[in-house]
Amino acid sequence: MKTYYFVRHCQADGQSEDASLTPQGITQSHKLAQLFSGIQLNQIISSPYKRAIQTAEPLAHAKQIKVQIDKRLSERRLSSQPMEDWYEKLKLSFSDMHMTCEGGESSQEAMNRIVEALYEQIKLGRDHTLFATHGNIMSLLLKHADPAIGFKEWEQLSNPDVYILKYFKADHVEIERIWHK
Template identity: 30%
Template sequence: MTNLYFIRHAHSIYTPDELERPLSEKGKKDAVRILAMIQPDNIDVVVSSPYKRAVQTVEGVAQHYNLEIEIFEDLKERTLTVKPAEDFKAAITKAWEEPNFAWEGGESNMAAQARGVRVIQHLLKKYEDENVAIGTHGNIMVLIMNYFDKQYDFSFWNGLDMPDIYKITFDGDLLVGVRRLWEQ
């Protein structure tokens, strides 16, 4: 069995710079707690989105296991729109209701899901029977989970915490279990 630990980044300080947005003080404190929640499992590999907040969230896990963080560009959060949405809730709802729809300069659910799933399929082949911690983001994480099981949808995304952790177990490329590990 291969276990993927999807770790949604901890709370960050808002800046318009998606790539360099850092964790807030609360986010840093929560990131320290992540290691305790994924143990006693041993982590063999740590990968992350290139975004600073995702990398910072899994740094403690990587340091504990003396691992480098492998960066995957395609784990970055989906771009909803290049212009700030007047009503974010309405914009994200429309994107989920119409999976092939994309706002101007944005990425449809289907396009974001496809790039994220390609990374997961690569990880499942390369790290078969290992435990992989993945620093990621809420929307792309749920889009990936939705590919394997449709119950992971907009309402599921809407109920995520920041951070949040899901241990997802695969037998080959077949999803066989999902368990939430994050506790407030």
């Protein structure tokens, strides 16, 4: 069995790539470091978005691990254009995995890239890896592990949120939420 941790970033002041953590988000990032204080980690891989990196930094400092950046952990882009009905489109994208909006990425495309990032670590034999990422892309990874996961579970994610994925042979994966507000 191999163990992987997926962390949704802490509270941030926006959705742009350069959005920073709020003061509350900074406090949350230190609580995450405390949560992982007794947990073995061999590496930390983060989305290039500032809020994900800032979420991982206190933990990386405490564990004396360098944060590696992987663009595949970036948040899913639903559309390149502002959409008044984005919420409805996002909901639909969990049932129609191939639906795309203008300049956006389908759920299937986003799922493929985060799953690829995970399976790369599995193939390399790297265990006890923490991935710092975002809500939509993380929920799609969870959906890959458990197809029953969908829009409702995305809605229930918190900032931050933490899931453990335990990978067993023959592609058997178990997931467990370990962050409690």
